[in-house]
Amino acid sequence: MANTYTLIEAKTLASATASVTFSSIPATYTDIKFVLSLRSATADTRDSIAIKPNNSTSNLSYRYIRSDGSSVSSNTLDRVDIDAANATASTFGNLEIYIPNYASANYKSFSIDTVTENNATEAFAGLHAWLWSDTTAISSMVFSNLSTANFVQYSTFYLYGISNS
């Protein structure tokens, strides 16, 4: 059981940015966890983000369960919701991505917990289980929006390393 958290990197965007890459992630921890607070500039109440281990979009499989305040759905999509330009001003979608044994030579699982914030009828909460069927250690992670919009200023990105001793 992991019991130590070390902040590896933290970033608050000073200006709108298309993508954020954490490179040269040290392989010295047991698990890693990203904590993100994001808003997209796309003209919608929400956007979805792409999460690319080692900048790869291959060998990823997904399942989510997601609620919108009135119903629950499940599907096999990489639809990780964040706030976008038509959501309540100055609100951000929050998510955590936990990746155990990220540096191992086995396939990697991602547990993702996400919620959007919107003072209206449409807001989302989701739990996502991902599998990256690749035996390469994760040494970088790329985040971008699945629309072509930027992450807005003040979006934040934190990466923690977690050790089991």
Next chain:
Amino acid sequence: MPTKLIINCETGEQTEVELTAEEIAQREADAKAYEAELKAKEVEAAAKAEAKAELLDKLGITAEEAALLVG
């Protein structure tokens, strides 16, 4: 021009660089592909829900009663 931020976790160095024309084109292609995938999944889910409703209707039972049968 859109930019990308690269954070080197070993050195702490943060670099902001403009996307290349190739990266912009890839980004647009990815967005279109995702939109198409989203629509296909939504159509598939709607078709499944419709088929389920038709079957329940044929059997003359409600969704709650069907859940009791398989539970």
